[in-house]
Amino acid sequence: xxxxxxxxxxxxxxxxxxxxxxxxxxxxxxxxxxxxxxMYFLTWRDVKVRYKQAVLGVAWAILQPVLTMVVFTVVxxxxxxxPYTPYIVNxxxxxxxxxxxxxxxxxxxxxxxxQRSGSSLTGNANLLTKVYFPRLIMPISGVIGGLVDFxxxxxxxxxxxxxxxxxxxxxxVWLPLLVLLAMATALAFGLWLSxxxxxxxxxxxxxxxxxxxxxxxSPVVYxxxxxxxxYRFLYALNPMAGVINGFRWALIxxxxxxxxxxxxxxxxxxxxxxGLMYFKRMERTFADVI
Numbered sequence: 001x002x003x004x005x006x007x008x009x010x011x012x013x014x015x016x017x018x019x020x021x022x023x024x025x026x027x028x029x030x031x032x033x034x035x036x037x038x039m040y041f042l043t044w045r046d047v048k049v050r051y052k053q054a055v056l057g058v059a060w061a062i063l064q065p066v067l068t069m070v071v072f073t074v075v076x077x078x079x080x081x082x083p084y085t086p087y088i089v090n091x092x093x094x095x096x097x098x099x100x101x102x103x104x105x106x107x108x109x110x111x112x113x114x115q116r117s118g119s120s121l122t123g124n125a126n127l128l129t130k131v132y133f134p135r136l137i138m139p140i141s142g143v144i145g146g147l148v149d150f151x152x153x154x155x156x157x158x159x160x161x162x163x164x165x166x167x168x169x170x171x172x173v174w175l176p177l178l179v180l181l182a183m184a185t186a187l188a189f190g191l192w193l194s195x196x197x198x199x200x201x202x203x204x205x206x207x208x209x210x211x212x213x214x215x216x217x218s219p220v221v222y223x224x225x226x227x228x229x230x231y232r233f234l235y236a237l238n239p240m241a242g243v244i245n246g247f248r249w250a251l252i253x254x255x256x257x258x259x260x261x262x263x264x265x266x267x268x269x270x271x272x273x274x275g276l277m278y279f280k281r282m283e284r285t286f287a288d289v290i
Contacts, residue, residue, distance in 0.1 A: 031134045038133055042124075042141040046116065047148050061152040065108055069101045076221045084223045094252050095164055101157055103220040106182045106247045109150045110240060111211045113183060116142035117190025118207045121198050121286060128286060135283050136276075139190045143183050150179070157251070169253040178246045185239045185268045191275030195282045219244050232260075239264040239271075 032039065051058055076082040077096040084099060117139035121128060124138055161168065197203040218240045224232075235241055242264025246257045 029136075032136060032140070035133050035137055039137045039141050039144070042137060043145045046141060046145040050145075058152065061149040062156055065101065065104045065153045066156060068104055068108075069097055072100045072221050073097050082222050084221075094166065098160060098164055098166065098252060099248070100221060101160060102248045102251045103218075103244045105150065105153055105157060105251075106178065106243050107215060107218065107220055107240065108153065109146050109179070110182050110186045110243070111215070112149065113143040113146040113186035114190055114193070114211060115207055116145060117186060118142075118193035118197060119204050120190070121194045122201070122204065135286060136279065139187060139194050139279075143187045143190060146183075146186075147179075161252075166252065168251065171250045171253065171256075174246070174250045178243060178250055181246070181265060181268065182240075182243050184272055185243060185264075188239075188268050188271035188275050191272070191279045195279050198282070198286055214238075214240070236260040236263045237267065239267050 051060065073096055077084075077100075084096065120138040120142040121135070128135070128138075158168075193203055193207060197207075217238055224235055224241065236259065242257065242261035246261045249257050
């Protein structure tokens, strides 16, 4: 039943009135909690689809980072002799394999989340055009889905550390915040890319190529050492540089993160806020254009 001017009309169904709003109110962030079950099902569906009918199933979450670590160790450390500054833990240098794997953890969480969130709107076009729900749920669920793979990879990392006789330091307590920073970085770029992907479908082909180049611009296989302050500043503009350096510090010790991680956080916050505003501004055209 509905109520008009204080009178109740029986037999009418409740209606939801959607009105345009401005400013931060237009984000409707409170609705994300109201539709939390939908977010859960979209996230879980994404996880199941990734490994459905796969011969190895969830084992791919283990093989992918492990094989990547092996390839990087053989190619960059053994063959190319890429210089890196060993992290010293308990008086011993951290092996290159551990050094690389500690960076692959946040990188694979970021890269997978970015690619899923960047194509989340076009990948759910049928749902987008038929039912009302906060569109932010789609890129957010794409980011959250990467936590399953990350958890599995992290367990493998603990096994590798035990095999090399390395124990985590107290700095590991900062790991949840660094994981959140990596996810926020993926969401910040994912909001921009998912919105642009609706208008320009070329974006979906650019994302994998961009991620691949981005990895080599990040300190995954090497330690960044720049003598000139200008180079250090330009390198710090890469948000994932601060995330990766923070992960290595939290997991295997070494020098605490410098201003790089702080600058990365500032950049991510700016991109996330601007991405949210741009996403909501473009949201009204999604159903028509897609």
